[in-house]
Amino acid sequence: MGEGRAGGERPHTQVAVRETAIPGLLVVDLVVHGDSRGWFKENWQRAKMVAAGLPDLGPVQHSVSYNAAVGVTRGIHAEPWDKFVSVVHGRVFAAWVDLREGPTFGAVHHEELDEHTAVFVPRGVGNSYQALSEDVVYSYLVNDHWSPTATYTMLNLADETVAVPWPIPMEEAVVSEKDLGHPRLDEVVPMAPAQVVVLGAGGQLGLALAEVLAEVSPGARLVGRDELDLGDAAAVSGFDWSGVGTVINAAAFTAVDAAETPEGRRTAWAVNASGVAALARAAVEHGFTLVHYSSDYVFDGEQDRSGGSGEGAALAPLGVYGQSKAAGDLAVSVVPRHYLLRTSWVVGEGKNFVRTMASLADRGVSPSVVADQVGRLTFTDELARATVHLLGLGRGSGPEGAGPEGARTGRAPYGTYNVTGSGQPQTWAQIARAVFAHFGRDPQDVSDTTTEAYSAGASGPVSPRPAGSVLDLAKIEATGYRPGDHLERLAAYLDRLDEVSGA
Template identity: 50%
Template sequence: MHIENTDIEGLMVLHLDVHADNRGWFRESWQRETMTALGLPDFRPVQSNVAFNAKAGTTRGLHAEPWDKLVTVGTGRVQGGWCDLREGSPTHGRTVSVEIARDVAVFVPRGVANGYQSLEDATTYLYLVNDHWSPDAAYVNVSLGLIDWPLEPTEVSEKDRTHPLLLDAPSVPPRRILVTGAEGQVGRALRKVLPEAEFVDRDEFDITDPPERPWRQYSAIINAAAYTAVDAAEEDRAPAWAVNAQGPAKLARIAAENNLTLVQLSTDYVFDGTAGRPYTEDDPVGPLSVYGASKAAGEAAAATAPRHYIVRTSWVVGDGKNFVDTMRDLAERDIQPQVVHDQKGRPTFSGDLARGIVHLLRTRPEYGIYHLTGGGDEVGFDELAMAVYTGLHRDPDMVHPVSSEQYFAGKAHAPRPSRSTLSTDKIEATGFVPQNWRVGLALYVL
């Protein structure tokens, strides 16, 4: 068996192994492990269809349905014909025609209009699809006259005769990306790099009870929704666990059932801070707080989705409430704050984090956990505060370093990891190099 590409991006011709003897022949029309290893997308079919064509010359198409399909024949031969109607495709409008016999199958990606002509009487046309037909789905058709058919088309339905010319046929939009937590720092940053995505906040989309969606018309879910009140979570445990653990579990189930990629945002707080070196993705978690434990549980839940990226980050700075903005406000009012010196890590600017998430979705490295923080040196919160004051032309000595014990004396608070720097070597190996946090800070405070 081997696979060849065609002039339409993603349209693939499979040359199948056929085993014949005096009884007839046998072939594997769909063999997931073998075919995906050869480059066929793991499209997870859910339905098998058969179309019988009594006479040679019977011609059907061209139909672009909102699903992928794998087509072949059971008996006889057909001439397949395709036209790319995908919005934004580099091969939009291009056509391809291939003869399909018992040793040939063709993978047709969603949005590529599909048609065929029977070359023999009593032909059976077989196809697998990865979504069920629905009267509410969007179907796009284009004229079968785009294909130079070997035979004079006969037995053509009236509907197929009236399909529009390519010039008048609408394009098929790509599958969508759903982003939860749209009003958070990461959600707002993702809006800038994924303007075509669908963004939902907690009023529109409760991840603990996800509303119905035509999920197979999506390609990915980015879960940027979270319960982030670290101290309040110590007492407010049920809501923290519902959002940070149960919600990702339900999204992972949706992703698994519908062949979606799930991106789950997580945190350095899943570690206890005792490693004495930057944490890698393979280090065991050991959260100190309810918040950290709930996020670690959310990671475990997200990992049940076959296609998942768990993105751990730290000290996020972006459009919303964050440490740098707090220090900026204090500096501009010439206030001399006390800031802890014994919690160390690296800040991450939300724009850089958003770009890294998009990088994972577009380059599709191995699924799993990735650390994505700002690059550069490890600092304490006091040093970060001093850098903010310096950037605003204030005296950094206005920041007074104190221990966590001193800062939280008499206050109810959750325990924090003392050192939670995350190694970014793994994501850098995929081609994404995080921005040095000092560069990000300089740009942010301008």
């Protein structure tokens, strides 16, 4: 059980946010300016409160309720949205019980509220209030519109297992018949987290995400292109986003060279830019967290080829694919709750450079491979694990109600993160030699060529490539995530190819 301190006896000179025994339930000490005429306060002040550590609520509805008599008691109700509760007039005893799935189910916090105090109540945390004075007026800000079809989770006010110490006993309180009939804790079905939706679930990254999410978010909804085509902006806007807390967008047009053709150019912009912009608008409108994946192709490759580009490096795409991805990045950047994961040289299930080199090695072919582009491989399961880490999934915090501080919610701060394998950067030719050596071929069977020569010998359009694709990993490492060495991961990947080919 958690206990707060009584309100009403202390002035505050600045907004302060206090944590409680319930993850994500935050108490806000407000600044109240008073004199003989009365008082004034900033009941909701986004900039100050977010700076103090409160989640950026994004309210869409303001409701006010009134209790005339002492002893009126309401609850315990857990709602499917976040809520910012404050007292406009009067004095209240309030209690909260965590009714979400997870290790803190049943945790309790209570304290007295007055005009000096407000509380951020995350989705799925039951809240209840008992009037300790006459004429109590409550203010509620919520980040979703009330709906008659919304699903609530209820708990009995008198449940012995949570043992809320009501100042006015239940037999003396004024309680509705409906509230008296709520179930005890052992009968409550915990509220599941807001839904995680994966777009592009049939692609290489989508498959890796599905595998990782099966362990930490088994209720994730996997959406393939047949259900939602990101290239159709109208379909994205019209998709049913109700009940969605996080959208992970693994859908993209990644045919880099085909993007240089007239048809490919239109498709690349439709999927990577227009569709992503529609998705960003939906995220703002519906308040969900948006995870999106970007590329080293948004840079021109002139950055330090060994140190790498940081997240704030200037966008300077060379080709259509990079330009369309950069446009999508800009759209995602305006979403209040977003993670933009920028990566390079992606390898997963299906056709990829490593598998192509393995096939050439097996068939006795001695290829010429580009030796003037430098980067690190990124395996799709690395990207998937980094995504789960940033979202805080599997660490006791659901995917909803994220704030600006990972320590409060289990999430990392929102923003852009570079995610690739770690270790010594390599050229494509060096990677090819490592593959050949693994399969018993002489690495020198791979000869060097230049990007210019490779492009001149191609049978169709070739997109310009950044020469330097090394991305600085310091920011994501600062969150506690350590990407694996890409050459070690390559060896493990090739071992799996061995197992498959030998099966």
